[in-house]
Amino acid sequence: xxxxxxxxxxxxxxxxxxxxxxxxxxxxxxxxxxxxxxxxxxxxxxxxxxxxxxxxxxxxxxxxxxxxxxxxxxxxxxxxxxxxxxxxxxxxxxxxxxxxxxxxxxxxxxxxxxxxxxxxxxxxxxxxxxxxxxxxxxxxxxxxxxxxxxxxxxxxxxxxxxxxxxxxxxxxxxxxxxxxxxxxxxxxxxxxxxxxxxxxxxxxxxxxxxxxxxxxxxxxxxxxxxxxxxxxxxxxxxxxxxxxxxxxxxxxxxxxxxxxxxxxxxxxxxxxxxxxxxxxxxxxxxxxxxxxxxxxxxxxxxxxxxxxxxxxxxxxxxxxxxxxxxxxxxxxxxxxxxxxxxxxxxxxxxxxxxxxxxxxxx
Amino acid sequence: xxxxxxxxxxxxxxxxxxxxxxxxxxxxxxxxxxxxxxxxxxxxxxxxxxxxxxxxxxxxxxxxxxxxxxxxxxxxxxxxxxxxxxxxxxxxxxxxxxxxxxxxxxxxxxxxxxxxxxxxxxxxxxxxxxxxxxxxxxxxxxxxxxxxxxxxxxxxxxxxxxxxxxxxxxxxxxxxxxxxxxxxxxxxxxxxxxxxxxxxxxxxxxxxxxxxxxxxxxxxxxxxxxxxxxxxxxxxxxxxxxxxxxxxxxxxxxxxxxxxxxxxxxxxxxxxxxxxxxxxxxxxxxxxxxxxxxxxxxxxxxxxxxxxxxxxxxxxxxxxxxxxxxxxxxxxxxxxxxxxxxxxxxxxxxxxxxxxxxxxxxxxxxxxxxxxxxxxxxxxxxxxxxxxxxxxxxxxxxxxxxxxxxxxxxxxxxxxxxxxxxxxxxxxxxxxxxxxxxxxxxxxxxxxxxxxxxxxxx
Numbered sequence: 141x142x143x144x145x146x147x148x149x150x151x152x153x154x155x156x157x158x159x160x161x162x163x164x165x166x167x168x169x170x171x172x173x174x175x176x177x178x179x180x181x182x183x184x185x186x187x188x189x190x191x192x193x194x195x196x197x198x199x200x201x202x203x204x205x206x207x208x209x210x211x212x213x214x215x216x217x218x219x220x221x222x223x224x225x226x227x228x229x230x231x232x233x234x235x236x237x238x239x240x241x242x243x244x245x246x247x248x249x250x251x252x253x254x255x256x257x258x259x260x261x262x263x264x265x266x267x268x269x270x271x272x273x274x275x276x277x278x279x280x281x282x283x284x285x286x287x288x289x290x291x292x293x294x295x296x297x298x299x300x301x302x303x304x305x306x307x308x309x310x311x312x313x314x315x316x317x318x319x320x321x322x323x324x325x326x327x328x329x330x331x332x333x334x335x336x337x338x339x340x341x342x343x344x345x346x347x348x349x350x351x352x353x354x355x356x357x358x359x360x361x362x363x364x365x366x367x368x369x370x371x372x373x374x375x376x377x378x379x380x381x382x383x384x385x386x387x388x389x390x391x392x393x394x395x396x397x398x399x400x401x402x403x404x405x406x407x408x409x410x411x412x413x414x415x416x417x418x419x420x421x422x423x424x425x426x427x428x429x430x431x432x433x434x435x436x437x438x439x440x441x442x443x444x445x446x447x448x449x450x451x452x453x454x455x456x457x458x459x460x461x462x463x464x465x466x467x468x469x470x471x472x473x474x475x476x477x478x479x480x481x482x483x484x485x486x487x488x489x490x491x492x493x494x495x496x497x498x499x500x501x502x
Numbered sequence: 503x504x505x506x507x508x509x510x511x512x513x514x515x516x517x518x519x520x521x522x523x524x525x526x527x528x529x530x531x532x533x534x535x536x537x538x539x540x541x542x543x544x545x546x547x548x549x550x551x552x553x554x555x556x557x558x559x560x561x562x563x564x565x566x567x568x569x570x571x572x573x574x575x576x577x578x579x580x581x582x583x584x585x586x587x588x589x590x591x592x593x594x595x596x597x598x599x600x601x602x603x604x605x606x607x608x609x610x611x612x613x614x615x616x617x618x619x620x621x622x623x624x625x626x627x628x629x630x631x632x633x634x635x636x637x638x639x640x641x642x643x644x645x646x647x648x649x650x651x652x653x654x655x656x657x658x659x660x661x662x663x664x665x666x667x668x669x670x671x672x673x674x675x676x677x678x679x680x681x682x683x684x685x686x687x688x689x690x691x692x693x694x695x696x697x698x699x700x701x702x703x704x705x706x707x708x709x710x711x712x713x714x715x716x717x718x719x720x721x722x723x724x725x726x727x728x729x730x731x732x733x734x735x736x737x738x739x740x741x742x743x744x745x746x747x748x749x750x751x752x753x754x755x756x757x758x759x760x761x762x763x764x765x766x767x768x769x770x771x772x773x774x775x776x777x778x779x780x781x782x783x784x785x786x787x788x789x790x791x792x793x794x795x796x797x798x799x800x801x802x803x804x805x806x807x808x809x810x811x812x813x814x815x816x817x818x819x820x821x822x823x824x825x826x827x828x829x830x831x832x833x834x835x836x837x838x839x840x841x842x843x844x845x846x847x848x849x850x851x852x853x854x855x856x857x858x859x860x861x862x863x864x865x866x867x868x869x870x871x872x873x874x875x876x877x878x879x880x881x882x883x884x885x886x887x888x889x890x891x892x893x894x895x896x897x898x899x900x901x902x903x904x905x906x907x908x909x910x911x912x913x914x915x916x917x918x919x920x921x922x923x924x925x926x927x928x929x930x931x932x933x934x935x936x937x938x939x940x941x942x943x944x945x946x947x948x949x950x951x952x953x954x955x956x957x958x959x960x
Contacts, residue, residue, distance in 0.1 A: 286584075290564065293583035296591070297576060305592045314588060321586055328642045329586030336588060 153184055178218065185214045192232045197376035201239030208232040224260055227253045227267055234274050238281055246278055269298035269313070276316055285320050292317045308374065311340040315381045322388070331399070334385045338402050341378055344368070345409035349446070375414065382407040386423075397433035404430060405443055412450055421450050575621040578631050589641075590634035597630070597668065629659055646682040650689055653679060657696070670700050691720040691734060698741060707752070711745045718742055718772075736776050743772040743781060747788055759796040766792050770805075783812035783821055790828060799832040806832060819856040823849055827865065834872070843872055863892040863901060867908065874912055883912040 164170045188211035195204035212229035219225045230253040237246035253271055257263045272295035279288035296313035303309045318333035348369060370378065386407050389400040408423035424447045431440045569577050575598065582591045601620045608614045620626060633652045640648035657672035673696045680693035694717040701710035718738040726734045746769035753762035766789045773785035790805035806829045813821035826849035833842035846869045853862035866889035873882035890905035920938065923931035 287564070289584045290568070290580065293580035294568075296583050296588075297579045300591075300595055305595050317583070317586075317588075326586065332642060333586070333588060 153180065153187070181214050181218050185211055185218065188214070189228065189232070192229075192236070193373055196232065196235055196239070197373045199239075201236045204232065204236040205240070208236055222256050222259060224256065224263065224267070227256055227263075227271065230256075231270055231274050234278070238274070238277055243278065243281055246274075246281075250275055250278060265298040265302040269295045269302065269309070272298065273313060273316065276313075276320075280316065280320055280323075285324055288320050289317065292320065306340050306343070308340060308344055308378070311337045311381070312377060314340075315384075319384075331396075334388065335399060335402070337381060338385055338399075338406050341382060342402060342406045342409070344370075345378075345406060345413065346442075348413055349409050349449070370413070375410070378410055379414075382410055397430045398436070401427045401430035401434055401439065401443075405439075405446070408446070408450075412446075412453070417450055417453060421447065424450060573621070574624045574627060578627050582631060582635060585635065587635045587638045590631070590638045593634060594627075594630055597671070626660075626663070626665070629656065633659075646679055647685070647689065650676055650679045650683055650693075654696075666700075666703070670704075673697055673700050686724075687720050688726050691717050691726070694720070695734070695738065695741070698745075702741075702745065707745055707749050711742070711749065714738060714741045714745060736778075739772045739775040740778075740781065743769045743776065743785060746772065747785070750788070750792065754792065754795065759792075763789070763792050763796060779812050779816055780818070780821075783809045783816070783818075786812070787821075787824060787828065790832070794828065794832050794835070799836045802832045803829060803836075819852050820858070823852045823856065823858060823861050826852065827861065827868075830868065839872060839876065843869065846872070859892050859896055863889050863896070863905075866892065867905065870908055870912065874908075874915065877915075879912050879916040883909060883916065886912055 164173060188207045192204045192207035192211055195201070195207060208229055212226070212233060215226050215229050230249045234246040234249040234253070237243070237249065250271070254275070257268065257271060272291045276288045276292035276295055279285070279291060292313055296310055296317070299307070299310040299313055314333050315337045318330045318337065321327075321330040321333065351369075382403065386403045389396070389403045404423045404427035408420045408427060411417075411420035411423060424443060428440065428443045428447065431443055434440075568580070572580075579591055579594065582588075582594070598619075598621045605614050605617075605619070633656045637649045637652035640646070640652065653672050653676045657669045657676060660666075660669035660672065673693070677690070677693040677697055680689040683689040694713045698710045698713035698717060701707070701713065718735070721734040721738050724735065728734060728737065746765045750762040750765040750769065753759075753765065766785070770782075770785040770789050773782045776782070786805045786809040790802045790809060793799070793802035793805065806825055810822065810825040810829065813819075813825055826845045830842045830845040830849065833839075833845065846865055849865045850862060850869070853865055866885045870882045870885035870889065873879070873885065886905055886909040890902055890909060893901035893905050920935065923935050
């Protein structure tokens with residue numbers, strides 16, 4: 141586990157850090173040595189943090205633990221105990237623990253993080269919102285819904301102050317809060333929140349779908365700027381949330397066509413961006429049929445245009461690397477996209493068991 | 503985990519998260535939003551200890567700690583979110599942001615810079631929380647009428663507290679909600695009327711007119727009444743009349759005469775629908791004046807006649823006076839001087855009886871000028887003298903001076919015989935002129951004043 145987790149990546153880097161340094165007589169040389177060591181340690185911290193985050197987003201909580209532990213260890217060495225940079229590793233460890241079901245451990249880590257935050261008054265809102273989100277998830281896992289709601293409320297408040305009420309970062313908070321209400325069987329509140337999450341992601345994804353990089357021939361009315369493109373962690377989070385919402389809408393006792401249509405459409409757009417065109421088309425058709433029951437002809441039209449775009453995208457020439465499948469992966473991200481989409485299909489089963497597992501976008 | 507430090511045990515500030523907190527159900531019913539609630543709890547615990555004991559620490563739940571630590575805005579936002587009212591949260595957040603942005607845009611030194619920020623005014627935040635959450639609950643349950651009522655309460659609250667931008671915002675929300683209420687359009691009509699009022703207050707007459715037109719259209723033929731018992735339709739017509747008159751005034755100022763007349767005629771139609779004769783009369787008067795200003799005195803006289811009839815029927819002497827004056831002017835521009843004079847005299851009578859000094863003074867001056875122009879200088883002078891007495895009573899120096907100048911002009915014109923005598927330059931004429939100079943009596947027409955020596959006039 142450790143090897144797969146992190147040592148595969150950092151083994152080589154650990155060598156110069158762990159071996160005791162040779163004695164240098166000149167002060168300048170000693171200082172240079174120290175500076176080099178510090179730099180290597182910082183590099184290690186970044187690497188382990190990124191690796192841990194990636195594993196968490198992919199749902200591989202157990203593998204994330206060694207990476208997060210290494211990150212914590214080196215952060216303590218570089219920055220010392222009870223300092224702000226330690227909060228992120230603690231949060232990563234807590235998340236991994238919640239994911240693997242070790243709630244007590246998660247509680248310990250979170251209380252440590254909370255203590256550090258309380259001692260320092262200049263904590264950024266970004267860190268505060270992540271802390272509260274993790275606390276919310278912990279209490280949800282423990283079944284203490286009131287506390288969970290309190291912390292998720294704080295999460296949404298801080299995220300809104302930092303990123304705005306309609307940002308994809310805040311949408312995570314809404315999603316987890318909706319899950320809590322769902323478990324409390326307050327369906328109207330949960331529905332309203334799921335709709336909000338779907339809307340936020342639909343807006344962002346439709347801007348990305350229309351951006352020049354995706355469809356250079358089509359005019360982009362309100363396209364996304366290049367820095368709005370989603371990174372892997374955000375994509376994974378979106379996949380998790382939208383799949384869950386889609387399943388809930390599909391399996392709802394009282395079918396709401398408009399809600400199902402928008403959920404399908406959002407998920408279809410995400411699949412399209414991840415180059416999973418088959419699934420995108422299937423979901424697009426579902427969205428179209430659901431939207432025809434609704435009262436918004438403009439929405440139906442936009443789905444039709446989207447389906448046309450998918451078909452146009454499928455007709456693009458693809459270099460044949462291997463015989464057989466018509467849609468071979470062109471480059472690595474696509475294969476990852478397919479892999480991720482396969483994983484996201486497994487998502488519904490995971491989510492049906494409970495909503496305690498969560499991927500936090502860091 | 504040997505590197506983790508020992509958890510501090512004695513801190514009352516950081517509650518243990520492993521123990522079950524006390525059930526906050528009373529808190530849920532009445533969420534503590536203010537620190538005074540905490541202090542009250544503190545006092546409730548009170549000095550129940552003996553002399554040597556330390557006072558017991560008040561047991562605070564997490565919620566109470568949060569109330570104490572965080573700002574009022576933070577607490578309200580989190581409370582709204584805890585109960586699932588995320589739309590109320592988004593709206594409140596957006597309003598606070600909007601205020602802050604406009605403050606930044608206005609810059610230091612502007613009026614808004616000195617004002618207290620919205621997020622620091624707890625009463626307003628409380629009101630917003632109360633009504634927004636109820637509106638959202640109603641929306642979720644599909645009870646749009648209740649949602650409308652809550653939004654209207656907020657709009658009226660902020661109207662009374664002079665936060666016009668907030669009340670405008672909520673009136674707009676009322677309009678959107680009213681379209682979802684299925685009551686045959688009554689709420690929608692009300693909402694349009696409110697929006698019209700808002701735009702009128704802001705001076706945006708065109709937008710106000712649009713809203714009132716929709717209101718009028720929706721209330722046509724229906725018997726909805728407002729709280730005072732007045733039909734919505736009549737109120738709509740009156741508001742439209744008022745707006746059209748104001749719009750026309752602006753157009754007249756910008757010399758857009760045709761448009762102004764069209765608008766005033768629309769105003770007149772509206773006024774007729776109201777069913778109030780006084781308003782109808784006023785509208786006719788405005789139209790008449792406009793036609794006169796644009797150079798069409800005939801049509802002006804028609805409308806002014808209408809106004810006159812209405813004023814006579816209502817016994818409105820003010821109105822009647824205005825009518826006579828306007829008629830006289832219109833007739834004068836048409837060249838019908840005798841009739842004009844007739845109306846002016848009527849005007850003077852009415853003005854005398856109703857004690858309207860200024861209009862009376864105006865009327866006298868007009869008459870005086872007319873008589874002067876016609877050569878009836880004595881009558882002209884008589885009226886100018888009346889005018890100057892009134893001006894003296896009014897204490898208006900300008901009017902007085904003007905009247906006096908006209909008296910001088912009139913009197914000068916009266917001295918035509920004097921000038922003819924000067925021109926004649928005969929002895930008799932000179933004698934006459936000298937006699938007049940001595941006695942200042944009008945002896946030119948009096949043959950007995952001629953001196954004994956009769957000289958043949960040349």
